[in-house]
Amino acid sequence: MAHYARGSAVAVIRLCNPPVNALSLAVLQALEDGLKKADADPSVKAVMICGENGKFSAGADIRGFSSPERHGGALGPIVSLIESSEKPVVAAIEGVALGGGLEVALGCHYRIAHMKAQMGLPEVTIGLLPGAEGTQRLPRLIGVPAALDMITTGKHIPATEALKLGLVDEIVEENTIEAAIRLANKVIGQPLGPRRLSLKPIPRLPNMEAFLREALVRVKQQARGWLAPELCFQAVRAAAERPFAAGVRRERELLQVLLTSGQARALQHAFFAERAVRRWAAPSGASWSSAAPQPVRKAAVVGLGTMGRGIVTSLVKANIPLVALEQNLEYLNKGRKAVMLLLEREAMKMEGGAQTLDFHNPARLHFTVDFDLLRDVDLVIEAVFENMALKKEIFHKLSKICKPGALLCTNTSALNIDEIASATSCPQQVIGTHFFSPAHVMRLLEIIRGRHTSPTAIATAMQLAKALKKVGVVVGNCFGFVGNRMMFPYVQQAVFLLEEGSRPEAVDQVLEDFGFKLGPFRMSDLAGLDVGWRSRKDQGLTGPSLPSGTPARQRHGQRYSPLPDLLCEQGRFGQKTGKGWYQYEQAGGRTATPDPWLHSFLSHYRDTHHIKTRFIDQEEILERCLFSLINEGFAILAEGIASGPEHLDVIYINGYGWPKHRGGPMFYASTVGLPRVLAKLQKYSEVHPDVPGLRPSAFLKKLVAAGNPPIKEWMSYLSQQSSKL
Numbered sequence: 001m002a003h004y005a006r007g008s009a010v011a012v013i014r015l016c017n018p019p020v021n022a023l024s025l026a027v028l029q030a031l032e033d034g035l036k037k038a039d040a041d042p043s044v045k046a047v048m049i050c051g052e053n054g055k056f057s058a059g060a061d062i063r064g065f066s067s068p069e070r071h072g073g074a075l076g077p078i079v080s081l082i083e084s085s086e087k088p089v090v091a092a093i094e095g096v097a098l099g100g101g102l103e104v105a106l107g108c109h110y111r112i113a114h115m116k117a118q119m120g121l122p123e124v125t126i127g128l129l130p131g132a133e134g135t136q137r138l139p140r141l142i143g144v145p146a147a148l149d150m151i152t153t154g155k156h157i158p159a160t161e162a163l164k165l166g167l168v169d170e171i172v173e174e175n176t177i178e179a180a181i182r183l184a185n186k187v188i189g190q191p192l193g194p195r196r197l198s199l200k201p202i203p204r205l206p207n208m209e210a211f212l213r214e215a216l217v218r219v220k221q222q223a224r225g226w227l228a229p230e231l232c233f234q235a236v237r238a239a240a241e242r243p244f245a246a247g248v249r250r251e252r253e254l255l256q257v258l259l260t261s262g263q264a265r266a267l268q269h270a271f272f273a274e275r276a277v278r279r280w281a282a283p284s285g286a287s288w289s290s291a292a293p294q295p296v297r298k299a300a301v302v303g304l305g306t307m308g309r310g311i312v313t314s315l316v317k318a319n320i321p322l323v324a325l326e327q328n329l330e331y332l333n334k335g336r337k338a339v340m341l342l343l344e345r346e347a348m349k350m351e352g353g354a355q356t357l358d359f360h361n362p363a364r365l366h367f368t369v370d371f372d373l374l375r376d377v378d379l380v381i382e383a384v385f386e387n388m389a390l391k392k393e394i395f396h397k398l399s400k401i402c403k404p405g406a407l408l409c410t411n412t413s414a415l416n417i418d419e420i421a422s423a424t425s426c427p428q429q430v431i432g433t434h435f436f437s438p439a440h441v442m443r444l445l446e447i448i449r450g451r452h453t454s455p456t457a458i459a460t461a462m463q464l465a466k467a468l469k470k471v472g473v474v475v476g477n478c479f480g481f482v483g484n485r486m487m488f489p490y491v492q493q494a495v496f497l498l499e500e501g502s503r504p505e506a507v508d509q510v511l512e513d514f515g516f517k518l519g520p521f522r523m524s525d526l527a528g529l530d531v532g533w534r535s536r537k538d539q540g541l542t543g544p545s546l547p548s549g550t551p552a553r554q555r556h557g558q559r560y561s562p563l564p565d566l567l568c569e570q571g572r573f574g575q576k577t578g579k580g581w582y583q584y585e586q587a588g589g590r591t592a593t594p595d596p597w598l599h600s601f602l603s604h605y606r607d608t609h610h611i612k613t614r615f616i617d618q619e620e621i622l623e624r625c626l627f628s629l630i631n632e633g634f635a636i637l638a639e640g641i642a643s644g645p646e647h648l649d650v651i652y653i654n655g656y657g658w659p660k661h662r663g664g665p666m667f668y669a670s671t672v673g674l675p676r677v678l679a680k681l682q683k684y685s686e687v688h689p690d691v692p693g694l695r696p697s698a699f700l701k702k703l704v705a706a707g708n709p710p711i712k713e714w715m716s717y718l719s720q721q722s723s724k725l
C-alpha cells in the first residue's frame, strides 16, 4: 500500500499498489500514517515520497469512484498535511505522476523527476476535475495559462516540458530516488514557507480578465456538451480570483457537480472499455496468453487511393518499412505525390519532438508497380476499391507471391472476409482490417476475423493496431461488421424522417446537440453520397439491375427510401460536387448551408408519393435514430459478432464520432434504461411495421424480461455457442 522506511535522516514513503500505484483508500491511509510517523520521529529530518516499480502514481483508483463506499475529496487533506509538514518533503517522480498522484507531488516542497517521466492532471478525461486542491496549487506554481491548458485538456507532459514550466525543480537521467534523497538531505533546515504552494500568490497576467474570457470561449467550443472542461476552467478561474481557501471550497463544489453528472461514469466506462477490448479471445479459447503475434519487419500496402494513402502514412509514422504498390505508373505517381504531402505535414507536426519521420529513404518506403517486390513482406494491407471481384483477384495473386506465413489483410468496410479468403490457399492468414478515414488520424481499427482466420493472425493484427497507436477491436464477419452495420438503421431512420416531414438541418441539429461531431446528413455529404449509391447498385437495390415494376419505396417487402439515389442521379454527391443534402460555396467547399432547392424537392417528393407532411419533434428524431442503432447493437451481441457491449462502445467513440461523455451507444442505452428503449422501439415499430430496424431485438427483450440487469451482466444472458469471433 505505502511502505515506510527510515534511512539516516530521510524517511522514505513508497506508494505501492500495482500496476500503476493507484491511490486507493488503503494507499491514502498508509500515506497519511507514514507522514504522521515521520513527523513524530525526531531523528527524521526530511521525507521522500516515491512509487513502487518506477511509477510514482497514476492517481486515484478509478474503479473506486463507482464503488458505494467512495470518499470524494479524501486526498485534499492529505496533500495539505504534506505541505504543512515542518520537515521538507521531496517527491521523486518516475514513470507517471497523474491526477491525484501529481496532486500529492504538488503538496511536496520539492519535486524531482526522471527525464522519461510523464505528468498530468487527466481528471477531465474521466469527467472530473483535480479535486485534491490541484486546481488551486498548479496555477500558483506554473501560472494560469499553462495550468489551464493542462487541466482543461488533461494532457500528459514529458519531464523536460515540466522542467521548463517550473512544475519540477530538477530532472535526472539516472537514479531519481538517490537524487531525491540527496536533495532532501541538502534542504534540511531551509525555510519551507516559500515552498508551500498554497501560500504563493498567483503569477499575474497584465490582461488576466481578457485572457480568461477568451479561454472560456475556446474551452466551450471544444467541449460540445462535455461538462468537465468548463468546470475545470471555473475551478482555475477561482484560483485566479480568490484566496486559496475560497478557491478550494469552489473546487469542491464543482467536483460534486461532476461526480453526480453521469458524464463521469460514462467517461470511466469508456476508459475501462478501451482496456477491455485489448483482451480479445476466440471461441477456441485462444487469446494473448496462447497466441503470440508475428513480428512485422516489413509491410506492404496495395492501392494508393484515399484509404491506402492514409494507411501508408500510418505505417511510416509507426516506423515500419514498407512497399506501396499501385496497378500502373499513373496511379502510382498520383498516390506517391499525395502520400508525400501527407507525410510532409505529419513531419511538420512532429518537428521539435523526439521522433522524426524517415520517408525519403527507399529502404523504408518504396513505391512500385511490381507485385514481385511483395515476396519478402510480413504483412500486406490491401486497400483497393470496394469490389469483391477485384479484391479476390488481388488476394489470389498475394497468396501465390507472398512468403508462407505472411499476414494478408483486407481494408474493407463491409465485404465478406471468408469470400475474399477463399481466393487464397491460406485462409488462416487472411483477416479484415477496417481503417477509418482519414486512416492516419482516426484511432479505430476494426479487426475482422474470418471463419478460418488463425489466432496468430488476430494477435498480429492487434499488435499492429498498437504499433499504429490505434484501438484494435476484434469483431466477427457479417455485412458491415459492427460499426457500419449499426450505422445502416441510423442513417435509414434519418432519411425516413425527411420523407415524413423533417429537414436535413433539423435532424443534424438534434444529433449534433446530442454530441455527435456531425449529424448524419453533414456526415453523408462529407463522405460522398456516391459511395452508398455504388453499394446499393451492387446489391441490386437501385440502378439498372432493379427489376422493372419494383415499387419506388419498397424493397424485398420492406420500406426503402430512394431519396439518396435520386440526389445522386442529379449529380449531388455532397461536398465534392458542391451540392448534396446541403449546398456548399463551391465544389469541394466545406460550409454547409440549408438548400431551398432540396426543401422544394422534398415537398414535391412527398406530393408524388402521397406522404402527408407532419411536424416531427426532437425527441422522435433522437429516439428513432439512436434506438434503431442500439437495437442493431443488441442483435450483433446476440449473434456473437462482438464479445461485449464495451466493444460496440469503443467502436462508436473512436470511429463514428459518438460523444465520449455519453459512454458509447450501449452504455447510453443502459443509462436510458432498457425498458424505455424497448417501449419506444415497440411504439415506433407499430407505426412503421415495414421497418425491421425498429423491431426490437430478441436479446433486448430478454434483458428487459430479466429485470434490466447492469451492462456488465448482459453477456451472461447469452449462450457461449453464439460467438462468431
Ligand SMILES: CCCCCCCC/C=C\C=C\CC(=O)SCCNC(=O)CCNC(=O)[C@H](O)C(C)(C)COP(=O)(O)OP(=O)(O)OC[C@H]1O[C@@H](n2cnc3c(N)ncnc32)[C@H](O)[C@@H]1OP(=O)(O)O
Pocket: 019, 020, 022, 023, 024, 025, 058, 059, 060, 061, 062, 063, 064, 065, 067, 069, 070, 071, 072, 073, 074, 075, 076, 096, 098, 099, 100, 101, 122, 123, 126, 128, 129, 130, 131, 132, 272, 275, 276
Ligand atoms: C473507494 C476508493 C476511492 C479512491 C480514493 C480516491 C481519493 C480521491 C482523491 C483524489 C482524486 C483524484 C482524481 C484522480 O486521480 S482521477 C485518476 C486520474 N488518472 C488517470 O486518469 C490515469 C489513468 N491511467 C492512464 O492514463 C494509463 O493507464 C497510464 C497510467 C498512463 C498507463 O498506461 P498504459 O501503460 O498504457 O497501461 P494501461 O492503461 O493498460 O493501464 C494498466 C492497468 O492499470 C489500470 N489503471 C491505470 N490507471 C488506473 C487508475 N487511475 N485507477 C485504476 N486502474 C488504473 C488499467 O485499467 C490497466 O488495468 P486493466 O488492464 O486491468 O484494465
